[in-house]
Amino acid sequence: MEIKKSIKKRRIGIIFNLLSLCSIVLIFEYCKIEQRDSAFIAFEIIPIIIFIVSFIVTFIKTGLWGFIHKPLKKLDEREIALTSKSLRYAYGVFTVVTLIILLFLAVTYTPIDVVLVASLILFAHILPAAIIAWTEKEI
């Protein structure tokens, strides 16, 4: 029962984390197109705070961030298999998401900006830990 609850909490944390990351990019893009600088500062701060809080709660406090960054020598065989599986899934998901975004940008003739690139790098870095948090019963 406790395990189910904790998975649910972790999944909610991941949803908030990834949605806030998307919001950061979307608000930035919207403000750039509409040229609203003051609105940008006011609205951008909300998803940034949500992102930081959900990141701390979901990844730092659960020890997932430490786990995913442990050297291979300190992991046992199950943990190595787990990180390998998560990296494999993360690579697939990241490739699909990035290709969709790049295709959309190419079709709409939208230039790529730094915020999008930074968010994609952050997304790639978060993804393996997010996959473990989403699928594993115990962390």
Place this chain on the structure above:
Amino acid sequence: MESRKIYNRIAILRREKSLTRNELADKIGVNFQTIGYLEREEYNPSLDLAFRISEVFELPVGLIFSIEPLTPLSQLLTKK
């Protein structure tokens, strides 16, 4: 290739030896959570890990692990 489920007697043998999950984990060099996964038969150990477990319990690997559901040792002893 899909791996077969491997059944084991780790939970009962650990309790028999009055070992905690942490103690057994330290003896075989894995994380204590891995012991939980092994006991729930949610993870198949490598041959090396299986031998390390058998060394701790001083029993042959074949008596601890099986590809068929295991009958309790007491039942095996009383069986004619």
